[in-house]
Amino acid sequence: MSETVRVVVDAMGGDNAPYEIVKGAVEAAQSRSDIRVILTGQQDRINAELEKYTYSKEQIEVVHCEEVIETAEPPVNAIRRKKQSSLVVGMNMVKHQEADAIVSAGSSGAILVGGQMIVGRIRGVERPPLAPLIPTEKGVALLIDCGANVDARPSHLVQFAQMGSIYMENVVGIKNPRVAILNIGLEEEKGNALVKETYPLLKELEGINFIGSIEAREIPHGGADVIVCEAFSGNIVLKLYEGVAATLLSKVKEGLMSSFRSKIGALLIKPALKQTLKAFDASQYGGAPLLGCNGLVVKTHGSANANDVKNSIIQCVTFKQQGINDRIRDFIAREKNTKSE
């Protein structure tokens, strides 16, 4: 049997906490015997949810935490002051190697700050990027960085490229992933100062399959597997993806409901449409990892349901079993050696 992986799940974070979170934790444990889940949060509420299910008791543990970090709280304050919150207690468990990973659907800001301040960076990693998967025509692409580091420097982007490539190959299973830098044109001389400085560094970087620039238009077409960008641009891509898709689908629905004729048509197309649109959905791959930390921090979206939580937990297992952090450490060490040669 594979090594058992211990995953903390912040039972109080997200819009659907604790019920969907607990349900997802149970489903993950039911699906694989090599998972141990530690649910952090208000014991009574968690236990009330757990009672609904049948599962192997030794796979799920509850650690009581009195406090909850709210979405609106300033992240740095929340992390510093709420030592007894489900998120901070969970992160401390990862820090002290009592757990391998933590999954939370709570405040993005608190997760990012906590990941850096509590769990801490792998030695040599300059800035841990948040790297969600986004759907494409061909499958998924990793958008790295997507919220953690605004005003990043070229050396940060080089590390993002390497960490993203390792993740995509070993966790998502894309062989020799195509790495591209987000740009506003394809030629090497295109772009802003950051991209122009980073491009030649990526071109020289050993161990990644750098294919050059990618324009935003080509992202949904699946033009690259790993899309390197600083967080401001990455966040725009992520959120616009959601916004355009939501608006367009609501326009399609509006069209379907606009006449008697189209309503009949809608009934006929519904199953087929659902099927193809489901393919355009990245949530089966879990949440967004904050890469480069000592342990794994995974942020699932605020409205995560049980299935999202389950997939995020399984993602942590693959991450640990594939030794992603050791691979990142190796890369950092090689990079250092190259520089000092």
Next chain:
Amino acid sequence: MSETVRVVVDAMGGDNAPYEIVKGAVEAAQSRSDIRVILTGQQDRINAELEKYTYSKEQIEVVHCEEVIETAEPPVNAIRRKKQSSLVVGMNMVKHQEADAIVSAGSSGAILVGGQMIVGRIRGVERPPLAPLIPTEKGVALLIDCGANVDARPSHLVQFAQMGSIYMENVVGIKNPRVAILNIGLEEEKGNALVKETYPLLKELEGINFIGSIEAREIPHGGADVIVCEAFSGNIVLKLYEGVAATLLSKVKEGLMSSFRSKIGALLIKPALKQTLKAFDASQYGGAPLLGCNGLVVKTHGSANANDVKNSIIQCVTFKQQGINDRIRDFIAREKNTKSE
């Protein structure tokens, strides 16, 4: 009758030149008697197209130009060397006030460079932004800047906000347009260095209706009328809009064609769907203006058809008749006075 507006149309630019371009010019002239079109390009080819139509001869003139700028040519070289190209000749006519505006579906780079180098900036305008309209649930929004000025400074963004607001109010007809800055969160302290520096300047700026930050997710929902951003982010928004929409619609089509049942359904929904999706289309408002030049430069997309060209020409007429450049000059003068007070 309103003042006659003289619009140069680059008959050789774009994928559908010259036939769709000439057709659009003729349709514009047919639709309004206050338009005079000057078609620049290869006379024989233009005349061969013109012969297909009936129109009032005094409304359309042809100026022969031997050269054509290709899309792949480096823009600065093309503008400097191809003095006899349809684009450069046309821009020189605007510069020398032999025309009020120019419309081209040719190379974006050449249009941006030519606009700045030949037509020239209004005195006091630091950098002319390219400002396309993008579709939203509620209508359209102006994305300013979207390709002209990477690594912009706060003072540029302030001018973009003002010029965009003037354009949206007087050309598109949105009263008191809501101006927002593209950001990755709503709070004033969010954003990268550029946004953080620009935000308070916009807050203080008189004469615009500044509503704060807008996240990319809210753009398609119509969260603002004028979206201020530097060109790198703006270009990402513009191109991702296209990419996500294209991918999603192709997924919908794929679903519709996947079974016999869904194909019957597709026939029933087609007219209604076409109607609602048409509403999510900004091309009726013409091309993207390069604002802040002495005269108006409008870039329509490379695959522009006759209708796009016609709408771009009519946009130039509104621009001129509403005295947009005078309004921009007034704003620049006021801004200068405020600074020197």
